[in-house]
Amino acid sequence: MIEGSCLCGAVRFTIDGGMSGIVTCHCSMCRKAAGGAAGAFFVAQRDEVTWQGEEYLTVYRSSPELERSFCSRCGAAMTGANLIAPDDTIILTANALDGDAPARVVAHEHAASKASWNDGNEKAPHFDGPFPGWETLRP
Numbered sequence: 363m364i365e366g367s368c369l370c371g372a373v374r375f376t377i378d379g380g381m382s383g384i385v386t387c388h389c390s391m392c393r394k395a396a397g398g399a400a401g402a403f404f405v406a407q408r409d410e411v412t413w414q415g416e417e418y419l420t421v422y423r424s425s426p427e428l429e430r431s432f433c434s435r436c437g438a439a440m441t442g443a444n445l446i447a448p449d450d451t452i453i454l455t456a457n458a459l460d461g462d463a464p465a466r467v468v469a470h471e472h473a474a475s476k477a478s479w480n481d482g483n484e485k486a487p488h489f490d491g492p493f494p495g496w497e498t499l500r501p
């Protein structure tokens with residue numbers, strides 16, 4: 363069982379089925395919707411997804427033919443850009459996944475739209491806890 367939830371826990375999904383890969387999208391819309399350097403998405407069979415707290419989902423039409431949704435309490439993105447006229451699949455956010463997932467990132471799309479502020483981020487040091495230098499970052 364694949365499980366996901368928003369930040370506040372009001373919205374949850376469970377998938378009684380599989381997933382085959384995660385794609386990150388670096389386009390400006392996905393970056394803004396995700397609140398990060400990229401959105402991360404996967405495809406599920408619509409009839410294998412069970413929602414809890416679906417009434418907390420707010421749908422936003424980000425393009426004439428596409429809509430996304432997020433939790434109206436905490437703002438967490440829950441679905442990616444899905445066709446308004448739904449087919450048998452649904453794009454869900456990998457950011458919402460709880461625990462491990464039976465798939466890994468297989469592609470990065472719209473790489474040409476990557477945020478310039480993220481250039482070279484792999485060279486920045488990693489900390490297992492909080493960054494100890496926040497005080498040094500005052501402008």
Ligand SMILES: [Zn+2]
Pocket residue numbers: 368369370371372373433434435436437438
């Ligand atoms: Zn929430």
Ligand SMILES: [Zn+2]
Pocket residue numbers: 387388389390391392393401472
């Ligand atoms: Zn995108």
